[in-house]
Amino acid sequence: MKASTFFLGIATGTVAAAVTVLYSTPKSGSEIRTTVKDASTDLLEMCDDVKVKIIKLKGSISKLTKEAKETIPEAVDGFKQSFDKWQQTTEPNKNRLEQELSAIQDALENLEQTIAAQQK
Incomplete structure (x- = not known):
């Protein structure tokens, strides 16, 4: 298809569409202009x-x-202060728990040694 034929078809279609719209519109030109302006x-x-x-x-x-x-x-800053305060208040409990765990481990080692000595 040649480009000139293509463009001629587009131009013909555009002119036909314009003529169709002009003859089929229910409003006059001044009414259309007023509508477009509004x-x-x-x-x-x-x-x-x-x-x-x-x-x-x-x-x-x-x-x-x-x-x-x-x-x-x-x-x-408020969160940091709250976290620091929480750490300070839980530090004694942390130390106490570490001591209790250490005591439990020592007790388990003593128990294991006692059991091993009794089995001999």
């Missing part, structure tokens, strides 16, 4: 609304970012 005005108003909403969203994100920068370090 639609474009509505579209511009919608674009302005979207623009305002985007500006508000940008402000909200900026505010949220600022609050997060202030709040997160405070929360992290």
Whole structure:
């Protein structure tokens, strides 16, 4: 298929479609222009609304970012302090448990030695 034939077909189809639309439209040209003008005005108003909403969203994100920068370090410091306090309060229990485990291990070793001595 040649390119010139292809483009001639597209041009013919476009002209035929335009003529069909012009003769089959239920509105006059001035009515169509008014409708298009109203639609474009509505579209511009919608674009302005979207623009305002985007500006508000940008402000909200900026505010949220600022609050997060202030709040997160405070929360992290609070967690660190709580963890340090927890470690300090559990240290005596940890030491006591280590001593008890050591005592249990010593008792088991003594028991094993006693059993081994009795079996001989």
